[in-house]
Amino acid sequence: MPQLVRFGVSLEKDLLLHFDTHLKGKKYTNRSEAIRDLIREDLVKKQWEEGKEIAGTITVIYDHHKRELVNKLMDIQHDFGGIIISTQHIHLDHHNCLEIIAVRGNPCKAQELSDSLKAVRWVKHATLSMSSTGKDI
Amino acid sequence: MPQLVRFGVSLEKDLLLHFDTHLKGKKYTNRSEAIRDLIREDLVKKQWEEGKEIAGTITVIYDHHKRELVNKLMDIQHDFGGIIISTQHIHLDHHNCLEIIAVRGNPCKAQELSDSLKAVRWVKHATLSMSSTGKDI
Amino acid sequence: MPQLVRFGVSLEKDLLLHFDTHLKGKKYTNRSEAIRDLIREDLVKKQWEEGKEIAGTITVIYDHHKRELVNKLMDIQHDFGGIIISTQHIHLDHHNCLEIIAVRGNPCKAQELSDSLKAVRWVKHATLSMSSTGKDI
Amino acid sequence: MPQLVRFGVSLEKDLLLHFDTHLKGKKYTNRSEAIRDLIREDLVKKQWEEGKEIAGTITVIYDHHKRELVNKLMDIQHDFGGIIISTQHIHLDHHNCLEIIAVRGNPCKAQELSDSLKAVRWVKHATLSMSSTGKDI
Numbered sequence: 001m002p003q004l005v006r007f008g009v010s011l012e013k014d015l016l017l018h019f020d021t022h023l024k025g026k027k028y029t030n031r032s033e034a035i036r037d038l039i040r041e042d043l044v045k046k047q048w049e050e051g052k053e054i055a056g057t058i059t060v061i062y063d064h065h066k067r068e069l070v071n072k073l074m075d076i077q078h079d080f081g082g083i084i085i086s087t088q089h090i091h092l093d094h095h096n097c098l099e100i101i102a103v104r105g106n107p108c109k110a111q112e113l114s115d116s117l118k119a120v121r122w123v124k125h126a127t128l129s130m131s132s133t134g135k136d137i
Numbered sequence: 138m139p140q141l142v143r144f145g146v147s148l149e150k151d152l153l154l155h156f157d158t159h160l161k162g163k164k165y166t167n168r169s170e171a172i173r174d175l176i177r178e179d180l181v182k183k184q185w186e187e188g189k190e191i192a193g194t195i196t197v198i199y200d201h202h203k204r205e206l207v208n209k210l211m212d213i214q215h216d217f218g219g220i221i222i223s224t225q226h227i228h229l230d231h232h233n234c235l236e237i238i239a240v241r242g243n244p245c246k247a248q249e250l251s252d253s254l255k256a257v258r259w260v261k262h263a264t265l266s267m268s269s270t271g272k273d274i
Numbered sequence: 275m276p277q278l279v280r281f282g283v284s285l286e287k288d289l290l291l292h293f294d295t296h297l298k299g300k301k302y303t304n305r306s307e308a309i310r311d312l313i314r315e316d317l318v319k320k321q322w323e324e325g326k327e328i329a330g331t332i333t334v335i336y337d338h339h340k341r342e343l344v345n346k347l348m349d350i351q352h353d354f355g356g357i358i359i360s361t362q363h364i365h366l367d368h369h370n371c372l373e374i375i376a377v378r379g380n381p382c383k384a385q386e387l388s389d390s391l392k393a394v395r396w397v398k399h400a401t402l403s404m405s406s407t408g409k410d411i
Numbered sequence: 412m413p414q415l416v417r418f419g420v421s422l423e424k425d426l427l428l429h430f431d432t433h434l435k436g437k438k439y440t441n442r443s444e445a446i447r448d449l450i451r452e453d454l455v456k457k458q459w460e461e462g463k464e465i466a467g468t469i470t471v472i473y474d475h476h477k478r479e480l481v482n483k484l485m486d487i488q489h490d491f492g493g494i495i496i497s498t499q500h501i502h503l504d505h506h507n508c509l510e511i512i513a514v515r516g517n518p519c520k521a522q523e524l525s526d527s528l529k530a531v532r533w534v535k536h537a538t539l540s541m542s543s544t545g546k547d548i
Contacts, residue, residue: 025252026252026255026256027249027252027253027255027256028256029256030258033256033258034256037255037256037262040261040262041262044262055198055227055229055235056196057194057196057237057264057266059193059194059266059268061192061268061269061270061271061274062271063271064345064348064352067345070344070345070348071338071341071344071345074338074344074371077365078338078365078368081365081367081368084365085227085235085496085497086225086227086362086363086364086496086497086513087362087363087364087365088223088225088237088239088360088361088362088363088499089360089361089362089363090222090223090239090241090360090361091351091352091355091358091361092192092241092270092271093270093271093272093355094352094355095271096270096271096272097271098192098222098239098241098268098270098271100194100225100237100239102225102227102235102237102497104227104229104235112164115162115163115164116164118163118164118174119163119164119165119166119170119171119174121167121170124177124269124271124274125174125177125178125181125268125269125271125274127194127266127267127268128266129194129196129264129265129266130264131196131198131235131262131264132198132261132262133198133229133230133233133235134198134199134200134229134230134232134233134234134235134261134262135230135233137198137261137262201482201485201489204482207481207482207485208475208478208481208482211475211481214502215475215502215505218502218504218505221502222359222360223359223360223376223499223500223501224499224500224501224502225362225497225498225499225500226497226498226499226500227497227498228488228489228492228495228498230492231489231492239360299526300526300529300530301523301526301527301529301530302530303530304532307530307532308530311529311530311536314535314536315536318536329472329501329503329509330470331468331470331511331538331540333467333468333540333542335466335542335543335544335545335548336545337545359501359509360499360501362497362499362511362513364466364496364497364513364515366466366515366544366545367544367545367546369545370544370545370546371545372466372496372513372515372542372544372545374468374499374511374513376499376501376509376511378501378503378509386438389436389437389438390438392437392438392448393437393438393439393440393444393445393448395441395444398451398543398545398548399448399451399452399455399542399543399545399548401468401540401541401542402540403468403470403538403539403540404538405470405472405509405536405538406472406535406536407472407503407504407507407509408472408473408474408503408504408506408507408508408509408535408536409504409507411472411535411536
């Protein structure tokens, strides 16, 4: 288990009050855990900016009845095979599909894959969750 | 296939120029598809705000060696069983796990689940991708 | 936790000897756990035969370059939407895909879905793992 | 696309009749596709026997309320990290979990992982789907 260190933070009383109220709404039972999460959030952002190895998720919504679409999405994914770990597919209804692509590797590649999928006609929605491999955070 | 309608948009020449350059970087080959995506993005945001049925993805990074953590995450997920479709788990390395939870249902519940997972100690990172069931967009 | 009962079993010494050797190879550290697994295995078989609600997995290998194939597989899956929970897709190499379909519901439907996928041209391999919802076993 | 060759097969009329009836029940519309599947099935079996690189699926049913169980299953999976691609987890009900592990690599390792998971107490059911990476079949 990593060694814990303790340090003090000074800030305006009002600011702390607002923060504490916010934490409650966010299910935190502990101020330190919330601060740790802010710091880790910041480090994850840095990993994406600096081109370090990242992990993330691309979520895509589309209508599978557009015939060429399914092949197009499959081709794009195979072109980015190196950073895709696996894809989860959920049949939302007779028309709509939810596809969740787990990626790991270069952040630019991940962004490019997300952009490429989003730009395809009949893809209704695409989002990129920028996360981390968990190293150094 | 849905019927396509056409309408005109007037805007500053400079703004359109910037937009077109931006679209190229974003892999779009077609201005209409980009506009459609902006509109759909806006409608998805509305679905989340209005509490309509949504779909989405929660991405969580954690160290599975913290023993109680794994049970805690599992318990939280079973408490929110109604909105979870399935979960994808990837062993990133000997310590770090990437867990991707596909959700569908009430947006408040999805946000609450995401917050609850994020607030757990030893969860390093959690993000919520707000997407749609594909209906009405 | 369920109440444990104990009962005796009598059998030929040689048979027990062979069984114990077999268990070691199968990683069991405990004869009772092995017997419990045999009994549960038998009950799962019964659930499939009697048309009770089951859970299972269909594993499919195919070459995604056969264009119509991908659409065909997607259509079949949407026709059986009621029993499919979610599908995991892994890009094995530039050609080959591994698709894992989690199913729950009527065993005949599951078998029919498995057969339908297997019979499609360019599907190289399809297997059906017959498992259980965990109830009554 | 691979070149197709044609060859003749001679067999008893009755046998062919039974086979054709069987194929209909199995959703085949084409005798050649059925024969191809039998041949590929045989080659997949060979890949497992000869220790070639394989792909497969392990399906596990368990009750997540047995606290140590979840950690135990996670530890075993991390020990076999090299052959696990990703794991899909489905909350069947308040007690029962369906976990589907996609594997790729050495068939002995895959069998050993499957046996290790099955032998764990409170794991109710575990099956191994022996499939292929799609190469050479």
